[in-house]
Amino acid sequence: MAINPYNRKPLKVLAALAAVSIGLYGLLFAAVTWGDAQFKPKLGLDLAGGTQLVLAPRLVGNAKVSSDQLNQARDIIVQRVDANGVAGAEVTTSGGRNIVVSMPGTPPKATEDAIRRSSQMQFRPVLAAAPGTNQPVPTGTSTTGGTATGTPTGKATGTATKPAVPTATGAATTTKAGSALPGAFVRATTTPATGASTTPAPTATTGAVTPTTPATGGTATPKDASDLAQITPQLTAAFQQLDCSKDGVLDGIVDDPAKPLVTCSDTGAEKYILGPVEVRGDQIKDAVAGYQPLSNGQPSNIVEIRLSFNSSGTKAFGNVTKRLVNLEDPRNRFAVTLDSQVLTAPTAQAAILDGQASITGSFTIQSARDLANQLKFGALPLSFDLQTRDEISPTLGSEQLQMGLVAGVIGFALVFLYSLGQYRALGLVTVASIIIAALLTYVSIALLGWSQNFRLDMAGVTGLIVAIGVTADSFIVYFERIRDEVREGRPLRAAVDTGWRRARRTILAADGVNFLAAFVLYLLASSNVRGFAFTLGLTTLIDLLVVVLFTHPVVALLSSTKFFGGGHRWSGLDPQRLGAKANRARYAGRGRVAMPAPASATSDGSAL
């Protein structure tokens, strides 16, 4: 049987909708089967409970936390939490001292660490470098080395219950132990020669330190940050005693940006004496993580973080690289430190004046993204230790959600009855459209819960129930336009087409405004408001999708049936009931006259 040519386009559109729906559900099914997705949408903190982390600031000596610092830290933590998706976490200060982060679900360890790390990035010139272990034992484990006692480990803070920092960075490291020391700046492509911890290098230790001795006797004030005159005998002693392979060796390190620093690389393979800070982390304008492109433009498998500096950072960075180029090894190296540990210390091979740098290191793509986010939102004024980590029960009883859903079902039934009363058989189209919209919303939320960590809280659930109204409105606008056209005396099929063209404009404008609202709020606001914006944008898009891909084609198809096209009195489009000006010429303005065609014209397709 040949398809009525009038129905070809609607059928095509319906097929597209079916393809979209099957695709989405197929994706969800695949994600559940092979990924860690679940069929049920994820619920938010108030409905499902979650994990509560109490973070205590790490204070050296008897320093105090000011409320300004605490609030600043809270704001930055909120941004970091938001960057992990739209989960709707709650961040509060507690007792004027601690920060309490409540997150739905159980966040992975890496997320926890990423939230509480200070992420102070600093750029310091290298004054001296040596392999990380003092007394290399052939087995590679040097934990029994007796020399590693002394000053750095002595200053344990009162609140810290666990040795947090080294394990945190260590967790992010997945490269094999034998690999070369990570990284180089883009322009400086050669990786610095490294002494891996397996090679016994007692001579290297002394060799690196010896150049300092003649310099100490000379000038008292250093000329620049690379001046070896800064190395005092105390620093030399601390440097020689430092054993990077020991856990917790850097706990309580005092990091004064204006003074030289003795520290380890994050893998523990190398230790350094670094000059004062020359470029600070807050001079970074933007940070993006990605795969380093090869020379042919294809991405390689090396993960890099691209940094761009602000104007003062660009200038400072240019000056440093210009100076370092002319120095001898290891003083031509420039160390990038994160929380006092050296991420990478590449050799400067050219002056970088455009303020663009790239760090490669022992990153996975995930840890690089976390770090880029932390750099972008700024460093915390303090480092935090995890004090407690507990399960937390939902603040709203389960009966609130249940009752909300029951109310939703009852409300939907009322909408169903009402639209049947108003639009007769056309009301069925409304209900079918709402059901399609609900199915699409469900799958989208489940998918977004999987990919974006989107979680429904109580406000979100009520928002979705309200969305029934907004979605139904699109159909009401459309149906009323069709009725208007029928009242004008148009045969139904023509009324559907012209009505659609007018209604489409209105629906697009109204939905466009709503989508704009969602978009702006999502970009600019934080925490809960973002969650709302997400829901609003989602329902608006689905509304548009359903009305274009489902309601209109279905009505177009129905208009060529006898029941609707003939204007049956239960079809909701009965011309007589709508008071159509049947068979009456209509002056259409501007010297034109519109004559309604007789009703038979609807079924013979002569209009083609």
Next chain:
Amino acid sequence: MINFAALGNDLYTGKRSIDFVGRYKRWYLLSGIFILLATLGLVFQGLNLSLEFSGGSEFRVSKVTVSDTYEQTAKDAVTSVAPAAAPEVTTIGSNTVRVQTEKLSDAQIRDVQSSLAKAFGTTAGDVSASFVGPSWGASVSQKALQALAVFLALVAAVMAIYFRTWKMAVAGLAALIHDLFITVGIYALAGFEVSPATMIGFLTILGYSLYDTVVVFDKVRENTHEARGNGRMSYAQAANLAVNQTLVRSINTTVVALLPIAAILVIGFLFLGPGTLLDLALALFVGIAVGAYSSIFIATPLLVHMRDKEPEMVELAKKAHRYQARHGGKVLASDAAPVEHGRDEEQPEDAGSLESAGVGASAPGVVRGTHKYATSGPRNQPRRPPKSRR
């Protein structure tokens, strides 16, 4: 159930018409009263902000066996000492109950501590008390307000471009602020607690109010455009007709939007008592009702007022007056009936061709004989002049 189809017919054709624009004084007065009430509520009662905004006190009862009734036990214990504390109860881990309340005085804190200890059968030493800072602090509000300001500016620009007049944008935004202000004011008057969930409710109202106004204004735009083309209606008349024509849509939409929320309200009221669900539903119910009201009764008269004084509109009103005097002084829908303008490219002929066929037939009942030049075909093709004339 009333069926609006017949009413819709009358409203559409102009047989029955409600003078929305003309009786603006009545509506402005009504809104004025609401705004006054809202202001009174905001000034004297103030918004009752929850502890998410202002911070509060937190109690932790440790070393207890958490039974099923822990929530009620804790709530009773707190409200017996401080009735207005609005406690929120959660469990932390397996043996700790956390109670968060609004900010309490030192004496109250001690009382609540001992009361909680008694209720859970532990000593007061196992009930710790501390202050919690706000999770929706000043910075979150500030960012949200910034986002709102940017959004309003953008929406104003988009509406001004879409409707080709900035006055529609102004009227739309005025209606929006009207809705939000009244809803927030009623909230303050009722003394309900404003939680982050309520804030989200207010934002939902914002979205809905704008949506509704844009839908009504789109019809106003269509009708007034037509009226300016044929000069048969003044701007006010065309706008009023538009509101009448969309009235059935507005009623249906509002009912459909309110039905689910009413269901939540009733169920929340009967089975749950005060809580997030009820608070949210109330905010939304009021907001959507006010939003629908303002699109019709406030935004459109406001728009007409702003545009009525324009020279072009004054001219149009005169022209329309002359026309209507000639035709018995009755305003009919056909005067603003949508006329086929340029059709969409994708559907060059279907509905339209039927009409033009009718025109060609010059059937009986035509009001006035059309010029034969106009009836000769669907379209006047440009003729190529002979070469000598080019």
